[in-house]
Amino acid sequence: MSFSKHVAAQAVAVARHRDQSGTGILRDRFLQAQQQAGAWDTLSGFGIVPPLSGLTLAVKACFDVRGWPTTAGSRVLANASPASADAPLVAALSQLGAVITTQTNMTEFAFGALGLNPHFGTPVTPLDATGQRIAGGSTSGGAVAVASGLADIALGSDTSGSVRIPAAFCGVTGFKPSKGRYRDDGMLFLSPTFDVPGFIAKDVETLLRVDQALVPDESALHAVPLRGRRFLVPPTFALAHADAAVTEHFHAAIARLRSAGAEVIEQEWPELADFGEIAIEGGIIIAEAFTWHREFLQDRAHLYDPRVGPRIALGERVTASAYFASQQKLTQCKTDYAQRMSDYDALLTPTVPFLPPTLSELEDDPTYYRKNRLTFRLTEVANRIDAPSVSLPAATSEPIGLCLTGHRDGDRALLHLARSVQTALHLEPLT
Known part of the structure; x- marks a missing residue:
């Protein structure tokens, strides 16, 4: 065509x-x-x-x-x-x-x-x-x-x-x-x-x-064999709050990767949960958002989504000391991540720990805010330490993703790896 x-x-x-x-x-x-x-x-x-x-x-x-x-x-x-x-x-x-x-x-x-x-x-x-x-x-x-x-x-x-x-x-x-x-x-x-x-x-x-x-000045497209590739799975962090369907497909994905010759090592890493909390405690996102939205919030606050405008307005209360302390802590998190992942090709988790909520589930504010926070609990790691990350479908026609997070500036290598993982996930259907 x-x-x-x-x-x-x-x-x-x-x-x-x-x-x-x-x-x-x-x-x-x-x-x-x-x-x-x-x-x-x-x-x-x-x-x-x-x-x-x-x-x-x-x-x-x-x-x-x-x-x-x-x-x-x-x-x-x-x-x-x-x-x-x-x-x-x-x-x-x-x-x-x-x-x-x-x-x-x-x-x-x-x-x-x-x-x-x-x-x-x-x-x-x-x-x-x-x-x-x-x-x-x-x-x-x-x-x-x-x-x-x-x-x-x-x-x-x-x-x-x-x-x-x-x-x-x-x-x-x-x-x-x-x-x-x-x-x-x-x-x-x-x-x-x-x-x-x-x-x-x-x-x-x-x-x-x-x-x-x-970015044409890097390696041309080429296949990356999975045999010998090493993935780190932090089991408690990865599957906390996970529903049965996500857990089932995540374990199935691990099995398929192992069948393809990859090494999948399960090792606890509770500090991963701190990466997101550090950003929240320091108010990094809301402080930066408020800086841009300040004037609009003064005369157009009524036009904002009620679940967006008031949260951005909270950025006015963030102190400089809290903001910069969080930035410093995240700098250390980047170092810790790089050291911990030095022997691995990628961190492996589900993308989201549960199936997409329904519209009716999210009508009340408490459920909305709780689900919203849990939805990005796994993906935010890559943003907090500035690493490339890919979400792949973990199952055919199911709204479930498999998330691979690599090394900073290792974007092309991660994409090559993700292509091989994509192939491995379709080796055989789930029974």
């Missing part, structure tokens, strides 16, 4: 999806996308095929796309002027052949792991036939777009797991890189300390293709 026909088919699918739910896609520009795809089709006839040609791109609403307002899923910015230029990362993807088709929904200002949005609707996972289970957040719309075949890749942001969590809940693959691997200017930050741009795709091969295009 030509690129232009591929884009046309997705345009039809987006229109149908919007009629059904209206929550995953905020804006689209398929006429322009088809023209661009047609131009790439023409150039391909002359042997000019950029590395990302043939891939459509959905962009989370916290990235600048020329001609679209960067609303970050909020009414606070509903009257913002359209962006005058693409964010550099968006521009790079376009120059490499990807065609932007849609702007996707998200948790307001990316402050939440469950994907709820009272302003523009809450995306739900395509893996739930009842349409009641959430897609996860904050890159909720991007994950739904990829899982539903509405886009080939989705650009998102990841503060504590915001790319990997919805990938897990929607049965697709999510990649959070090391900080600085991809340009982040033109992205509306929640937390400059922790935020990184990341990608969601159907499989690791596509993520590798994107990474190779953006």
Whole structure:
């Protein structure tokens, strides 16, 4: 199928999806996308095929796309002027052949792991036939777009797991890189300390293709045998709060990796739970968010999601001593992680310890806040110590993810490893 026909088919699918739910896609520009795809089709006839040609791109609403307002899923910015230029990362993807088709929904200002949005609707996972289970957040719309075949890749942001969590809940693959691997200017930050741009795709091969295009001066694509690769599993940390389905599939994944020749070593590491608590105790995220939101909270507080605005406002109370003490502790955590993981290729945990909650489960605030905190308990480790991390589907057609966290700046190596793990997970079906 030509690129232009591929884009046309997705345009039809987006229109149908919007009629059904209206929550995953905020804006689209398929006429322009088809023209661009047609131009790439023409150039391909002359042997000019950029590395990302043939891939459509959905962009989370916290990235600048020329001609679209960067609303970050909020009414606070509903009257913002359209962006005058693409964010550099968006521009790079376009120059490499990807065609932007849609702007996707998200948790307001990316402050939440469950994907709820009272302003523009809450995306739900395509893996739930009842349409009641959430897609996860904050890159909720991007994950739904990829899982539903509405886009080939989705650009998102990841503060504590915001790319990997919805990938897990929607049965697709999510990649959070090391900080600085991809340009982040033109992205509306929640937390400059922790935020990184990341990608969601159907499989690791596509993520590798994107990474190779953006960072071409590293090793070319090649297979990594699993035999002899070493994974560390901290069992209590990994399976605390896990439900039966996640536990079953996690153990099955370990068995498959061992069958493929990998060494999976189970070793307790209770200090991992401290990484997230340190960030919370120091108020790092809310202090940094408040710095940006201060003026809006003075005159537009009523426009915020009631579960977002008041929490950001708490950032005003964070003391400088608490903030910097937490930053120092996390620096030590990075050192401790690097030392502990020096003999291992990756840390292995579930992505989220439970199946996606239903919309009705999250109606009351106590349940929402408890579930929200537990949802990113495992994924946030990578953000707190600035390591690359990948979520893979742990089971066919199940909203359960397997999370691999590697070494800082070892992004390409982790993606190669993840591709081999992806293959191993499909050795035999679960009985």
